[in-house]
Amino acid sequence: MPANQTKPIELYYWPTPNGWKISIMLEECGLPYNLVPVNIGKGDQFKPEFLAISPNNRMPAIVDPEGPDGRPISVFESGAILQYLGRKTGMFYPAEERARVGVDEWLFWQMGGFGPMLGQTHHFRLYAPEKIPYAVERYTNEANRLYGVLNKRLEGRDYICGAYSIADMACIGWAKGWEKQGQDLKQFPNVARWLETMLARPAVLRGIKVGESLRNPAGISTPEEKAILFGQKAR
Incomplete structure (x- = not known):
């Protein structure tokens, strides 16, 4: 983990398989982070402030205030985030x-x-x-x-x-x-x-539990949630 990481990474997240990828990686690396919930059942993914960092209106995304050259950087797409964090920390992503x-x-x-x-x-x-x-x-x-x-x-x-x-x-x-x-x-x-x-692995279990209370035990249950998640068109 970078010794000079003092400011927490902002994790834009909802407890789903894609969100868990990044919460697990952050837990494994020991990087400090703050959770920013993106309630995908209520349409938070379409808010302008989120689209500014994730134009595909999908979470997860991160904002690292201590990015390359010490300047902030935002990253969307879970695979790209994993690669970025792997390069940043030198962990779980081989250099060879x-x-x-x-x-x-x-x-x-x-x-x-x-x-x-x-x-x-x-x-x-x-x-x-x-x-x-x-x-x-x-x-x-x-x-x-x-x-x-x-x-x-x-x-x-x-x-x-x-x-x-x-x-x-x-x-x-x-x-x-x-x-x-x-x-x-x-x-x-x-x-x-x-x-x-x-x-x-303790960090995997911790990562999966991140934001656990946010999730509706009934899953995607209301017509409104289904319309938001499964009825999307270009905006």
């Missing part, structure tokens, strides 16, 4: 190029596939106003395929890239929802072992 490429591969695998496809699985299994059998089967099967990819990768490895890294942090929040995604971990013993290892 070959090892860094490996972490990038699996980070981008999560960003481009594991997260989005599992998100669609959640949507059509849990939130869609009507159950569309084709969509449920399509995304549940794709989730199954991706768990299979991860299971093979974890054969003989404690963590996705050997050493613990931001690739693991990116995946854990999504993977721990395997039951809601219609998966059976008996089919993926390496994933099950990795999940157990990850969820035994």
Whole structure:
């Protein structure tokens, strides 16, 4: 951790799998941070002050008051934030190029596939106003395929890239929802072992608990919340 980090990072956040990536990383690195809740069910992500730092109207985002050259910097997109914090601290993101490429591969695998496809699985299994059998089967099967990819990768490895890294942090929040995604971990013993290892890390548990009280136990439940989250168009 940078010894001269005296001002807390602002974490724009809601307790979701994407938000957890960054709260876990900040907890693992020991960086000071302040939580700025972005209630995505109420539309906080569309407020001008948030769009100024996250133009894609998605959380998480950060503002680091002690960025490059000591000047403030804002960063959006969870993968970019993980890379930035990894470079800043020199932790969980290797400096050696070959090892860094490996972490990038699996980070981008999560960003481009594991997260989005599992998100669609959640949507059509849990939130869609009507159950569309084709969509449920399509995304549940794709989730199954991706768990299979991860299971093979974890054969003989404690963590996705050997050493613990931001690739693991990116995946854990999504993977721990395997039951809601219609998966059976008996089919993926390496994933099950990795999940157990990850969820035994104190910083991972702390990161997942950040803002826990903000979350509605009923999930996305009201028509207004669903309209905000699932009915978005260009603004």
